[in-house]
Amino acid sequence: MQVRESLGLPVNFKTSEDGNSFVVDQQPSTEFRHTELSIVRLSSTGDGIGVDKLEDGTTEIVVVPYSIPGDLVRAKIYKKLEYYSLADFEEVISGGQARDDSLIRCKYFTKCAGCQLQMLPYEKQLLHKREVIVRAYKYFCNVSDGVIPEIGDTIGSPLEYGYRTKLTPHFDVPRNGHLPAVTPIGFTQKGRSFVIDIEECPIGTPAINAEYKKERLRVRDTIGTYKRGATLLLRESMEIDETTKETKKAVCTDSKDIVTEYVNSYRLMYPAGDFFQCNSSILPRVTEYVNTQIKLPLSSNESSTVPAPKYLVDAYCGSGLFSITCNDSVEEVIGVEISPKSVSFATSNAQDNNIANAHFVLGDAAVIFEKISTPPKETSMILDPPRKGCDSTFLNQLLDYLPRRIVYVSCNVHTQARDLAYILSDRRGLKYRVNSIRGFDFFPQTHHVESIAVLTLED
Structure with a gap:
């Protein structure tokens, strides 16, 4: 839509009934069309966005996978939507300045849907993923100017290949x-x-x-x-x-x-079919970062001597990754999960690592804070929800409880941005200050980026 606006083409945003997604109508099917076009943008899904000048003088926006800005590519258009078309990548006629095809390690790249960015140097991938977060907060977090701080640099993975466990x-x-x-x-x-x-x-x-x-x-x-x-x-x-x-x-x-x-010195066990991060090489960096955010001073005044919260509530705790790796930053950790099996594994993981200050409770999604008795103003909370983010039921409970600090770990920055807007726009959450937002690259060579946002409740 930005590209259409820049070219003076009509734009009419239509959203779903709940307002959480855009609606793009499919046009009547047409025959496949081969074309050559220039790529001008890289989308959040890692696909190139190109501008195709047609013989009749009109302009068409085309989404071409495996392409990056500056590329001149040959593509086959196979589906026409209301404001843009979808195409298969065929070949690069001339590469953009950032393209380096010698970096590609997979013979199925440009066919398999798993990776999108193998032709892009890793430092450029990290810059792009920061921009994905910037755009997500621009379009999905509708709050006043100055509320969202400058997005930090994306932290890279120690392994760029051979990392998926x-x-x-x-x-x-x-x-x-x-x-x-x-x-x-x-x-x-x-x-x-x-x-x-x-x-x-x-x-x-x-x-x-x-x-x-x-x-x-x-x-x-x-x-x-x-x-x-x-x-x-x-x-x-x-x-x-x-x-x-x-x-x-x-x-x-x-x-x-x-x-x-193993994450640093901690040993964690869980069923193979359960969710757990699948890039072990970056987990030490992520857990150490979360740990440092829990220990941040409560006040933005650097001379403040007010200590950080002494209790930690780990919502969506799973088998206890953050509860266990962050236990030494607080006096007590309470992990909350709606899965009995996960609570059992988290409990045994804490015992196996000789952690005495962590315990885990089985929560109900509708009353997830019912078993939390720690003083809110002395409590930090870690949120690590699934891709769909937090629902309104959970967010309203969070806003009633008002923990002093929130460390929101997300595998979908768009739903994270939406959830922060919900918190910051509600009258109960007006005193939250966003300390920082930055990405972590769990999946090099792909478009995915995880984001960690830190909020503190001001006095």
Whole structure:
């Protein structure tokens, strides 16, 4: 829409009934059209946005994956929407200044939907992801000027490839039962719903890829027993020999298997099928950063001697990642989860790490703060919700409780920005000051960026 506005083209934003998403109507189908066009922007989903000058003098905006600003590309338009069209990437005619195709490590790049940015130097990826956060807060956090601070630099991952400790390749079985000579096992093709055959994934760890080869052979040998497609699970687990201190990596393929993860000196265990961050290399940086934010002085006055909150409530605590890694910053930690299984694992993880000041309670989404008795003005709270963010029921409970500090960890900066607007625009949340917002790159080579926002309730 920004590109359309810059070209003087009409823009009419239409939103869904709840106001949380834009509505873009699909136009009548047309024949495929090949074109050459220049890319002028990079979207938050990692796709290039190009301007196509048509022979009749009109201008069309086209979304082209695997392209970056400055590229002149050849593309095939396959779908026309109300304000732009979607195209398949075909080739680069001339590359933009930032493009470096020698960085690409995957032969399926430009086909597989998993990665978008392999042709972009890593420092440029981090700059782009900061810009994604800037734009998210510009468009999804409707608050007064000056309320949102300058977005910090995005913290990079120590590993740019070979970092993913979890992969979920999949395959389909035709409904008519006629199996192909070789069943594709891999990931979805960009812009399509079918699976392309992929032997290995460069962003997966070496252990994951080694096990993936074995799983591919197993599926091929038993493909006749499947009546429908399936998704494979590959999750890395690590053990450290207490005597030799040597590490041994295994890969879990059953969702009920128990995974062992080490974050700094802490050992965490959880079921392989449960949610847990899948880039171990960046977890120390993230947990240490969250820890420092919990310990921030309460006042913006640097000479203030008012101590940081002494209690920590970890909402959406899962198996206890932040509760356990941040326990030494406070006197008491209360982890809250609506999953009994997660509460059980979090409790045993705290015991295994000899952490006596953390306990975990089973919460109900409708009354999640019912079991929290710590004084709000002496309490920090960590929020780490799923991609959909926090719902209004939770946010209203949060605003009734008013913790002194909020550290909001998000895997979807757009819903995080929306939620901060909800907090900061409500009369109960008017005294919250946003200390900082910055991104962490859990998924190099992809468009994804996680964001951590810190808020403090002023006196």
